[in-house]
Amino acid sequence: MDFNFKKLVNDAGGLFNRARQLTEEKLLNAERTEIDPQLEQLLQRVDATEFHMTKLYSALETYLQPNPAVRVGNAINEMLERRNSTEQRVNNLEYLGSAMLGAGQAFGSDTNFGNSLLKMSTAEMKLGAAEREMMQTTSTQTLAPIKRFLEGDVRNILKERRVLQNKRLDLDSAKARLKRARSLESQASGADSGLIIEQVGIGVCLFICLCFVYFVSLFG
Structure with missing residues (x-):
């Protein structure tokens, strides 16, 4: 119980330090550790890729079914049909x-009227079958891979970037606290600076390691 409480306190302290550091960077132009330019370029490519793939996915969905309410209804119906029947619903x-x-x-x-209707029915059924095949092919061969990419690779990359950003904030927060501690002349601040120096060293190591891991994962 004590261990969990201490962990909770430490986590809260870490969140406070990150929030303070981020606020000082935004409002006071506080010093911050810059990410390697090559890694920063890769991150920009990730953002651009996510933006365009999300936009493409949405455009394809809208093309296949312009009405969002119908899209939701179709998705629910498809789930129910997969559970209860192997028959496919007819399209318009x-x-x-x-x-x-x-x-x-x-x-x-x-x-004449009946004969015309029979001929038209054949044409409409063929068009319906072609539309069904087009929608199924687009869904399975285009939409599904894009969705897996966005919910898999991109989500993992963004999660790793948040971790990297947190470690960068921890490092810069420790640097800022060390700078403030050294500016004070009291005995207490001198004792605290040793611990802060250790935290800065740990922060540097973690940040460099995470940058390397993230860089490798982006290239991989």
């Missing part, structure tokens, strides 16, 4: 073709 073109087929059979192929 197939539904129209089926209606034309029924009407054409009712009027008879020996009438």
Whole structure:
């Protein structure tokens, strides 16, 4: 119980120091450790890739089904159908073709109207089948890979970047506290500076190691 409480206090202290450091950087132009330019360039490419792939995914979804409410309904229906049945729902073109087929059979192929409806029903059914194939192909071969990329690789990269950013804030926060401690002339501050120097050393090592790991993961 004591260990968990101490960990909670340490975590809260770390969050406070990061928030203070970030605020000072934004408002007071406090010193900050710069990331390697090559790594920074890779991070910019990650941001650009995420932006454009997300935009492309949204555009493809809108093209396949412009109505967002219908998209949600279709997604729910597809989940229910996968659980309860192997039959596929007909699309609008197939539904129209089926209606034309029924009407054409009712009027008879020996009438001009009935014969026209039967011919149109065949065309509409073919168009419906082509639309279904196009939507299925786009969904499985384009949308699904993009979604896996965004929810897998990109999410992991962004998570690692947040860790790197936190370690950078920890390092710069320790540097700032060391600078403040050295500016004081009291005996107490002199005793504290030794611990802060140790924290700065640990922060430098962690930051460099994380930069290397992140750099390798981006290239990998």
